[in-house]
Amino acid sequence: MQGSVVVVKFGGHAMVDADLQRAFARDVVELWQAGLRPVVVHGGGPQINAMLDRLGLETRFAAGLRVTTPETMEVVRMVLTGRVQRDLVGHINAHGPFAVGMTGEDAHTMTAVRRAAWVDDRPVDIGLVGDIVKVNPGTVRALLDQGHIPVVSPVARGEDGQIYNVNADLAASALAVALDAERLVMLTDVEGLYANWPHSTEVIERLSADALDELLPGLASGMLPKMEGCLRAVRGGVRKAHVLDGRVPHAVLRGVLGETSPGTTVVPEADADHDGSPAHDECAV
Template sequence: MTTTDSTDAPDTAGTTRKHTALPKARILIEALPWLTRHRGKTVVIKFGGNAMVDDELKAAFAQDVVFLHHAGLRPVVVHGGGPQISAQLDRMGLTSEFKAGLRVTTPEAMDVVRMVLAGQVQRELVGLLNEHGPLAVGMTGEDAHTMTATKHYAEIGGERVDIGRVGEITAIDTGAVQALLDDGRIPVISSVARSADDADAHGVFNVNADTAAAALAAALGAETLMVLTDVEGLYEDWPHSDEVISRLTASELEELLPDLASGMVPKMQGCLHAVRNGVTTARVIDGRVQHSILLEIFTDEGIGTMVVPDEAVSGPEGKQ
């Protein structure tokens, strides 16, 4: 228990308390319009494998998601784990190859993808969230037909290239996710989809986690898609400059898409898909910054890159 020594001048102690309390109160009050605006809204948060830098950052991510939940939002987590999959393949003596930003997924690699995402990364995130109460429930896109996919072919130089068991989502069934949200839970979803083809011997597909998060955000009618990665946002002239584009419309993004490279391609395609299909804003933010989710949702500044539909209307202070 903290007490004030009665020999202290009461006035001094009281004044000090007021001085330290006021900035804290101001921060809470700054969040008020944002709390009002986002209450009851669904937020799909994609946590990229590259953003899961250390234990402290992962714990801060879990705190932010639980904070959103207690603030009355409906957070849904879709997670990646590209580096973790590559590390496991490497340990098994298998090489990782990417084409058009997607992992070339042999049937053998598919087993590893599923094992690492659903058995390792997802379990860890569920555990961290549940340190705050019985909130998180892990699942993959296979569960309750949440994500159904067909084989995806990469387009490279106008050619259609076979990259194995990589899936293109053809249908989303939001029933299980909505039921979990209605029950006050936080769904944590691995980006593995069931095959649309019943005759398919292997039955599952590896879906890029950005693509999966965007498709789910659109199907859920989410207000926000938030993509956490290992850069500050979309750089205007990557890799030559670190000037971040803070806001762009769907049409502006569509123009930029052909010039984008590697990991940013599925992210920005996902953001475009989301805002063109009813999501109010799609944001790419720096997951390496502790509490970046709270900064983005509850403060006037906003960080990273925000994509809005062409007809977007601004929110308090001009931020969405």
Template sequence: MVDERLNRAFAQDVVRLRQAGVLPVVVHGGGPQIDAQLARFGMRPSFAAGLRVTTPEVMEVVRMVLAGQVQRQVVGLLNEYGPFAVGLTGEDAWTMTATKRYAEVDGERVELGLVGDVSGADPSALHALLRDGRIPVVSPIARSEDGLTYNVNADAGAAALAVALRAQLLVVLTDVAGLFADWPSTEKVVDRITADELERLLPTLSGGMIPKMEGCLRAVRSGVPVAHVLDGRAPHALFDHAFGDTAVGTRVVP
């Protein structure tokens, strides 16, 4: 999402899939853009277990950047290739609800602030948009039952919506080649892994790969037939590889 050439290739892929009869739903993040905006305000980002520590002040920036900047860019780019995309956040129509999340670091519980775990997903608004021929673009912001607004990890939000929609495929685009078998000792990518194998491997992962693989595990354990982690740095990776049999990236299967 920070490379104009890749942005356009992604948008073309999504629209081509829609024109081919696939019903894509896009859930976006915005980490680099949030970090850049925090820097402009003189605020330093902080992370624990791959998740952004979100104070009320940081939450204001997160909400502004995700819903007001990144979502509009994704919607605008998709609509350059056809009048399909409509933006919403997880707050809209209670599409996603969340409960407060804590991280665990070295066996200790860590406070994350306004970071939420997706506790429920109502796909009604998404179904309505899909029936109307639209491509929903969802910002990972969710409300709690007591009215608080939470920053939800985009991978976790995508997984929850994939389950709620009974999607046939969850695709996670990232900036690495996939799940490495023995990082950093080797850059060999695991092309296929079962849910049980992934669950055993999770405690050994680090950084941003943790929520991605947690999301994949949640999805396939809850009925999504396959989750595919793809290297989004490859132009047209989504169209060329997500729906084919080519062993690119990492496929998580039940």
């Protein structure tokens, strides 16, 4: 794996726990020191919710995605790029001059179109939520070649000039494919994908893209973008995608460098064992 790109989506409870933030930053630097080339894509759900609440704006989700009005989009852009990204860059750079912050808007790195959404087989308007249709990874590659760790906020511009809020899981997946990454790592607030939630907390340790495709329609909304991102990644050429519990210190190191990964691992080939039971999860995005 020496020299390989590893894209890590940072989100969940770890984003609001100072100790976990610092532990995550150390893990990312250790990946870099081990000869890998980490790229971080971050979410910011809790911080966005808090700011919307302070401003008296409504927080709504549909189909696992944040309903984004023009007013909400202003808050999303401000919080992601002005606070969350800055904090994360600062934690990583406490260990040296590694991290450089950017957004999907920069150098047209990510181009998005308005995303359609469906709930109970009916279309719903989720506002300025984008789906990535094109990635130009040149700026990210240049930063990696210079020895930096890119930290990317999931905001993208459309060809219509509109700015879109992009789900961080799906942004990380699209970037991983464009960078021909070896691994995609999704941090969340559960142990992995449950085999038969809520009747069991048994985690599916490994499954193929085809098996995940079958399970996807039955997933609860919180886990849906994460597993959709994993599916897109492995079908786009990423060798493995991991869903890990970000509440566990050093989950990233264990997932990437360990002989066996905790959580759930998605692989392209149909060599994964799972029981085929419907999988559900109550994880919040």
